[in-house]
Amino acid sequence: MAVIKIINAQDRQAIEALFAGRTAHQAALAQRVAAIVEEVRQGGDEALCRFTKQFDQADISPAQLKVSREEIEQAYRQVDRQVLASLQLAKERIAAYHRQQLSRSWFQPDRDGAVLGQLILPLERVGIYVPGGTASYPSSVLMNAVPAKVAGVPQVVMVTPPAADGRVNPYTLVAAAEAGVDEIYKAGGAQAIAALAYGTSTIARVDKITGPGNIYVTLAKRMVYGQVDIDMLAGPSEILVVADGSANPAYAAADLLSQAEHDTLAAAVLITHDRALAQAVSQELAHQVSRLPRQEIARQSLANHSAIILTGSLDESLALANDFAPEHLELLVEEPFQQLGRIRHAGAVFLGHYSPEPVGDYLAGPNHVLPTGGTARFYSPLNVDTFLKKCSVIAFSKESLNKLGPHIVRLAETEGLAAHANAVRIRLKDNV
Template structure:
């Protein structure tokens, strides 16, 4: 049996099955998440410590939840100097890219004395969630914290699950220090989201929570939305590769596996009108997956949530790509820029044979926190605007109110809001 199925674009049932397989059964987890959230609200730090013992195997006291400066200093002594250099390079590139996104407040005066405008204001305090525990994701630290700093956020708080020894991975700590994170807490899962939203004795509440996590984190973010802001509801990782005869099957297979190794629920899809390439990629997937340390995870992702789809041509491939609205979209085609205008829905687009998805994960500069599960139809990547809010500015002069007041009164009265009309009318009489 092939590690990944090969289907035709005309097989609508198979295509719909792929689209539907990206949905997660959240109902099975909602009750457990709600119970965790309620306990954190009621018991604060004691609940956080209890959940750390239960889920992470870490025996922490409330006074040990916050990472100390000594722990950060120790982390710098433990990390490899070359990796630190790479982290600094990534931080600089991410910072330069996001600085180009900065918007400024603006004001537009008019001849009659009216002044209209918009204040663009950074948030006061944000919380970033970084997966952790047995794994290390310093790149996620940079992708969340750097744009927050570029936006001008006053306080950036990070939460991440501890190891069973009650520690945080040194690379995660160093990345946080390099990115300018103000506070770091050893807490993960739904309980971390609750702490950021509601506050505990140790952790003060934030205005917005960003960063990807597992199903518990995602559901917790959904539950606290409205109490605080959130960036998006992230699901399993996904890549969609559009390829023509110019593509190297070794490259295409490697790029598919770069997402399949993330998670058993990850999705890796190839769209091509070249049947020879489709077969070659299928063979490469089987060869390469056998060499991966995480091959069991990758095999499940390829078997259950992935496919090679043979289309009628490059235009049809791009139409299907827009239907999937993938997190990552690669164009392994001869003239990628020629086709870029046909892309409407994708979290990030990677053009050409030498722009594999991991380039975006680590060092290119654009953010790797991206919409998943088709939400690229209406969500954007994490960006500087995520950490800012806008306030409208309105200043009318007597002249401008006299001029426009009668229209305002008419519209208010049509809506049956007499007091609205009167607030203008009394000024016109005056």
């Protein structure tokens, strides 16, 4: 029995429905999220702890919100040594990649004595959100915290929902320690975003919030934007695989399932002009999904938000991929590098038959916090610039003001701003 639908690229209605389905679920929850954010803004720690008990079944007091040094030391005693070594390798690769992104402050004098420049400054205090509870996502810790530290952020604060016993997963804690996180708090969901944005007695407010979360987290980030900055509005995971006849059906199916197992709302899409490959991948999906521990989640994702799309050519497949603007784009084609220049919209591009999406999730080095829901048209992956701000520097000399001042006066008067003009004119008179 097929677990995924096969549709023709000419069926525009079906394709539009597939695209629209990525964000259609957000509006219904907005009112509830707004109420949570406002309660935490007004009620601080007490509201935060109340919601932690309600949503995470963890009964903790304000005094227990912050993870202690003893808890981190205990986590190091609990984790597998080989997993720790893998985390340390991942941290080094992520740091090395992101160091290449660093920008430098610059200053440029001109012949009249003016100096123009730009200061590149790290943000002072950043909050990172890491999903938690019964799950463990140490990779998300590294992907958020390491670029922040490479950028020079002095205070990196992490929030993550605790398990019902009030503890944080030891792998999450160890990853945070390895990445240099300065403070860790046991809080999740929209309530944690509100605490970071507005501050509580225990959690000082931050300048920016980054990191992926569920729909409640995403909507809360949207609501507090302006109070603080955010990285992006991330939705459910998605993967789009463009394949030709050279693709291995088992590989393609495995890659689609790597995202389908994330979430019932995740999207896994194969676009191909090879009908035989489409049928083979459909069969492989049915075979492989039955062996997954999270098969019920993956089945719902495949049935409701995923598809195999048949096109007439590779050109048509690539054009449709650009329309989709996916979070993850795999090119399982014979000459992937030759097609790379035709890609305009994607969070991350994986080239060739041996670059499956999980390589990027864990160890390759580029960030796995990526734009979703078609926002790769204008958003970038999380990167070092996410944690930096730019400050313009202007230093005019008497000579440069004398030379350019009349133009400034003229433009200010054109806009009807006499005081603007006078601030320059008064200096020009003194310089005569």
